[in-house]
Amino acid sequence: MTETIALLGCGFVADLYLRSLQAMPGISVHSVHDRDMDRLSRFCAHWQLRAEPELGAFLGGLPKGCVVLNLTNPAAHYTLNKALLEAGHHVYCEKPLALDLGQAKELCALAAARGLLLASAPCSVLGEAAQTLGHALRSGTAGPPRAIYAELDDGFIPQAPYAKWHSESGAPWPHEDEFRTGCTLEHAGYYLTWLISWFGTVRKVVAASAEVLPDKAGLGGVAPDLSVATLFFENGPVTRLTCSIVASHGHGIRIFGDRGVLSCDASWDNAAKVRFAQRRALRRRLVENPFPRRIRLPQPTHPKVKRWGAAAMNFMLGPAEMLDALRENRPCRLSAEFALHLTEVTLAIQNAGEDAGAQVMTTRCAPMEPMPWAK
Template sequence: MSVIAIIGCGFVADLYMRSLATFPDIRLHGVFDINAARLAQFCDHWKVPAKPSYEALLDGLPPDAVILNLTNPSAHYEVNRACLEAGHHVYTEKPLAMEVAQAKTLYDLAEGKGLMLASAPCSLLGEAAQTLGHAIRTGVAGTPRAIYAELDDGFVPQAAYRKWLSETGAPWPYEDEFNVGCTLEHAGYYLGWLMSWFGSVRTVVAASAETIPDKIGKGAMAPDLSVATLFFENGPVTRLTCSIVAPHDHQIRVFGDGGVLQCKAAWDNSAKVRFSKRMTIRRKLLESPLKKRVKLAGPTHPKVARWGAAEMNFMLGPAEMLQSLVEDRPCRLTNEFALHMTEVTLAMQTAGEMSGAQAMTTRCNPVEPMPWAK
């Protein structure tokens, strides 16, 4: 049986526990959080072993286990580094680190120790992303010429976010969300899909800004809007937008020679992928209003019921890491992939008004499709 351990049991940890239930062959060794009261509440609810310290968590942890770092973003670098230095594979919530230099340090450490270092989100391994990727590879819409991807979440500062609680009562970390920013928190959902299909982004041309003043929190607020044009080394030009300003819109559209592929829900593993054929009627060019559903043949992966805004299996990434160890093969979520996603995302976030074209210094390969999506 494969083994994981968890550090941090805040809001997102409950989503991992709901997802863990779909993988009976994965055992949870223990959970640690610096907040003892929160740790007890979480572990009592889920009936899992609480560990009183980081050292206690590592005690007896097998060398082929994966540690899930679900701490606050400001702690990601230090926790990831400590876990790697202890000789353990790490799957971390986004972002991998808050600075590119820190991310490169983690990458070098993992490579030097022969360890896996992967970063959320893992929805690129989910059914919707894999279905859309299969449709692109098989030419359903012809050669893709451009892609538009939106990750707009509505005017969040006016939402009732103080009432958003996890299953075990953890509050939505709104101060972190506003300080860290929607780009670092959300860009990876579609950036991961895109990188899995096309590999490296060569150049990022982006702008970002804080458009809503006086948000709740201490210190400087991150941009709440970013718009990026991504130039892939082996893929179509893509526009990726992140905001907590514009009305909710999570669609991605792939514009090909023969029509448009579309998916409208980045946070739903079962979201439908549809194709609209392009046609000319008399003198008018249009896409057919009769959209064709694109499906994969056969079963895909375990699903979880919708909770809050998400219908995602958060354990697909850790499960892939563990399965790669069992099968003695390279993990689909490579160290290079995590590092490159971090660099591209930070380039979007920090673009500001005058940064212009930014050349990426890291690279990654496309991700091998899941066996059921080939």
């Protein structure tokens, strides 16, 4: 049985979804819309898809209850998510769900009222690395977790040759949107989704954010390019999360438990190695095993994709989970509540500035059901 999705927006990230789709049999694309006709034509010609130049015709021509991937610029997410829901379609939105918490809450209420699914990227939380770490936590491999350090630092991006970065179909890396939106809204979710899936609700955020590299690409003051957050969970360890496009590249996470340290070095690689270094006393010193043991889940897990650029992620794991949930008539792991809580925590970090202090979260989210192959 072939299931159908549609794409709204075909910029840089859309090619990553289509490359991932090649690894996901049984899912087809009904149609694609983008406001840029040249980009739409180029993308659809490259992937041999049907273009729909008019938004109204796109919305009205989709099958009832279609899962639509909103891959547009972040500033358009709220407006287009609302239009999709009002048209009766399930929505999978690239991050962030909205740029304002009130708007995100409105979208979730609308989805609930219409009986529609609303989910937000990133979906790497459904990938093998995140699920392996989750399994190790549930199994007590490292003992009770006491603290977590996570980094999403991308290097000194304003000096990178980003003008040369183009997607498979030729779309340029959208540096203006990236800088205006900010690295926290763009990237914090890659570890926040993992953390929330394991521990559930973040009850309080203590964060600071700043723009330490002004005038990026001649844009003047834009979004913070550095943030540091301490997260306090209702039922989880205190966590420190950093996001920047300043500090040297590092996408690692370390979970410090009573028995040792669980770690993963590459959040953007679904097949990244998960390791456990046991802690022990050696003579008069306390040491961690310099040759950590790799932790693996039984195979197979999910379809993998080859590395393209900075990532080796299957971007279609999220839409596939939505389709599976609809077909099986069960709750979707990427629920609207999950997306809303992710949005609130991310916005709290992004907008913290120097003086926000402790911010109490107003939304809640239960831990995520593990994937069947990770239980």
